[in-house]
Amino acid sequence: MTSTDLRVLRREEWDDWYGRLELAFGETEPPEARALWRDLTEFERSIAAWDDGEIVGTAGTLSFGLSVPGGAIVPTGGLSMVSVAATHRRRGILTAMMRRQLDDVRAAGEPLAVLTASEPAIYGRFGYGVAARHARVEVDTARVRLDVPPDADGFRLRYADPAAALKECEALYARRVPSRPGMLERRPGWERQGVLDPEGWRDGASPLRCVLAEKDGELRGYARYSVKPEWDASGPKGTVVVHDLEALDPAAHAALWRFLFGIDLTSTVSAKSRPVDDPLFHLVSDLRRCGILLRDLLHLRPVEVGAALAARRYAAPVDVVLEVEDAFCPWNTGRWRLTGDARDARCVRTDAAAELELGVRELGEAYLGGTSLAALAGAGRVRELRAGALAEASTAFSWPVAPWLPHGF
Known part of the structure; x- marks a missing residue:
């Protein structure tokens, strides 16, 4: 084990601590993202490893409620913002931080710990296993049609400003959480992540857009997306980039996907993360042209x-x-x-x-x-x-x- 000093993060140390995390990941977050992550950091549950006055390791625990089979919301510690300086590898720093984190989760009375892994091979030795996967989807909407249920026609679709509609969308999301294992009960502040839209993250796409599906004056579903325009000699072939889509019933779900498939000047719908059993896969006419790629997502370990x-x-x-x-x-x-x-x-x-x-x-x-x-x-x-x-x-x-x-x- 290392002789590095491991202690709780102080507020005045956050900029240096987060900067070390960015250094380890080889990227610099835009100011909007940094501000959000500072607000979401639970300082009393975050640790820094120090060596001769320098931060050489970071790790934070976040307080969540996780939906489990049966619909219960179980208190869960979420491990995040983990890094070890490249100059301090193989000195036991990561192991020491994992020990500290799991002891903290146990002391907090949280039966579960979860994480998402940048490198999934790391965490098995600490007892984490892949508990949920997700599907990346890229649909050729020029060749794939949707077979939607008849009642998908009974919705009013309207544009809304993503930030202005956030409270309403968040209430719908909260209703969805118990219905699917692995979903997080978002604590105050986490809803802002869904509308975080720095220009540097868009990769040429439009600002974030939002469409609401309503029936009899009630919100039944929403989609947040952007459009990335592209043209070639044959004409337009833009991409609809789906960020979020939640619906309370199959008809609203189908109505929203039909809207996204039909956006003018586009020929592709891309979604980075959908459930592996998304009903979308049973609405499309040709699954082969949906470019489905499965990847690990949520890693979980029982603490008690x-x-x-x-x-x-x-x-x-x-x-x-x-x-x-x-x-x-x-x-x-x-x-x-x-x-x-x-x-x-x-x-x-x-x-x-x-x-x-x-x-x-x-x-x-x-x-x-x-x-x-x-x-x-x-x-x-x-x-x-x-x-x-x-x-x-x-x-x-x-x-x-x-x-x-x-x-x-």
């Missing part, structure tokens, strides 16, 4: 195994004894009896014989229902000790809706 497994609900009745290995948070290691169904769940220590054997990383991957325990067993990462236990647990941990994180942190 018993509380985490009791907080979610299960797709089928389950009664199984898990042998859990957790080298980094050894208080989780041991046998746990999980009983539960769609209405209730309980997970307690037990001396009973183990029926499934797995690590906390595998538990994190399966936690939101996006990864099958059976698939992990096929990779040799889960071991069945009682015949039938794997099928029972794998079915119970599944969920009808795929997990998805709508935005980074």
Whole structure:
């Protein structure tokens, strides 16, 4: 381990601290983004590693509520703004910060910790597993048509200023959170991230735009997007860049996508992050021309195994004894009896014989229902000790809706 001094970040140190983070990532944020991240920083939960008066490591924890299978919102620590100076690699700084962060999350009574990874290979050794993936989509709208439900015609679509409509859109988003695992209950201030639109981030696209879908005077969905114009010898071939799209029902969802597909002077719709089970994929006429790319998104690890497994609900009745290995948070290691169904769940220590054997990383991957325990067993990462236990647990941990994180942190 390093002799570097690790301590809580002071407000007057933030500019230097964030500058070190930018240095590690090789980029400089625009002033608007810096101002927002300063406001969102929880100083008492952020740490800096110091060496001879110089910041050489950064890490912050953010207080979230995470939607889990069954709709509960579980207190969760979000790990963000992590960096180690290139001059101080392989000195144990990252490990020390991960130790500090997980101890902090446990002390705060948060059963879960989550992160989004710039380099996904880093965090498995600290017990984080990929719990949610997302789809990048690029649709050739000149060749792909949408088959929308008949009631998609019953909406009034209107433009709105993104900032002026923010409160109304945020209320709709809050209604959506319990319906899909992996969504974050946004705390005050986080709504501003959805309308952050520095010119330097646009890559030639228009300023952020917003369209609302209303029915009988009620907001039923919204989309925030920009348009990137492009022309060649044949004429216009611009791109609609979708930033956010949320809807309360299938008809509003389809109406918004139809609007985006039909914007004049464009021939492509691009979205950087959509759920892997987005209904859009069942509206299009040709999936091959939708350029779908799956990537990891939300990494999760149970910090308190018993509380985490009791907080979610299960797709089928389950009664199984898990042998859990957790080298980094050894208080989780041991046998746990999980009983539960769609209405209730309980997970307690037990001396009973183990029926499934797995690590906390595998538990994190399966936690939101996006990864099958059976698939992990096929990779040799889960071991069945009682015949039938794997099928029972794998079915119970599944969920009808795929997990998805709508935005980074």
